[in-house]
Amino acid sequence: MTSERQSLTREDLVHDLRRLGVEPGMTVLVHSSLSSLGWVEGGAETVIDALLEAVGPEGTVLVPTLTGTEEDGPEHPPRFDPATSPCWTGTIPETFRRREAAERSMHPTHSVAGIGNDTRTLIEGHAHVATPCAADSPYGRLADRGGRILLLGVTHESNTCLHMVEEQAHAPYHMQPEPCPCYIKREDGTWEEVVTGLHLWRWDRNFPKIDPLLTAAGAQKTGRVGQAESRLVDVGAMRDLLLPILGDDPLFLLSDEARAEYGSTAPV
Template structure:
């Protein structure tokens, strides 16, 4: 969405103060741990842009709260699997040989929106070490949440998602659809711990040297997120509201993961 379109859909500027009130009305409270997915354009014309949204989130949870966002960098993968857009096969070996290694300080996010990208660079924000599907976090629980993320099981029982579940985190979706709900990847892994995998590659630094490494990663299926989300939308666990003009949701991560795991385990068994 263009800035002109955001202005057209807004009844007035969305200020940081209004955002704080909207978060509070939705159920965000001081001390809360939040996994946030957000679309800046869906909020409307925000006075101050993405930094204003981040400042409002930090204000709403206060100094005892923790904010977490996906910080995915899908371009650090094997070019043979790229499809949006693909690159010529004749380029693949050059890309593998020259791709810069993952650097949690410098590697930009891809496909997670302006708010997550600005949050990644926010003073004091920490980032996990997975080269493709990292998370960034700010707050007293950030280091513990990001401490573990296995290279070949980045969404499983030892991941930041599992740490968030253990800490009674809430998921805040601001103008985003269920296909963006990264937390549900944890339910996939719990439902199918020995599920299908695929071969990939990435570039990392090992003992000070750049290395291209091969990975065996779990297959994910976001096509089932929407049907499950439609069920959750009608559950009392989930609160609906608006942040600016953006339809938004707030729900506890752990119960939602239990529900999705039970549903998908049952469907696989059937």
């Protein structure tokens, strides 16, 4: 671990975020690994302050606050309380969602939390989308509204918007066959049933294979934030690049092994 003298401050992080291309007014969905940055003075709170400063008062920071599990389905309907359900996407999102200013979308498996101008527009109606990352979910709207994904010390393996691309391309392996009843806790303490499509966790992906394609198309910038290898991705450009590829090859985002197995069990 880096010594205390070399620890990162908010100013260091803002400087590196700007160098990577994060600009005032941007809307950025951040997938992160705190430990990858090197030692940060003040931990996750400092990283969140730096992200908010980098996008400025006109911008918006979103984090994935995912709660879905492999077991979710008709036998194990997900129950989601936006106020208390912890996310499994790391210390930065878990700290972020607890901030007073953060608003969390009402989705039983794929909620996001946001702070900033565009939050309401992005998260509105997430409870009632047909699939978790549909065109009218925060992930699809992010693409339509010129948003970016920031991968802070993580790879495209953590890029939830790739599920948005799979959903828009109707990737045949991606969803459970039938919508499932799920339960969301409302502010008045009652539980609302929503019937919605859930992901099937069965098939292994190779998301990092898109890295060179995005770089070549000018759809992402790479660089370091602290010690973390990071990427800033234009979500709309990524979607527009990948949809025709999945149109030609619906199994494109699967790992080679999954592709071979899926192809032998459920030919496209």
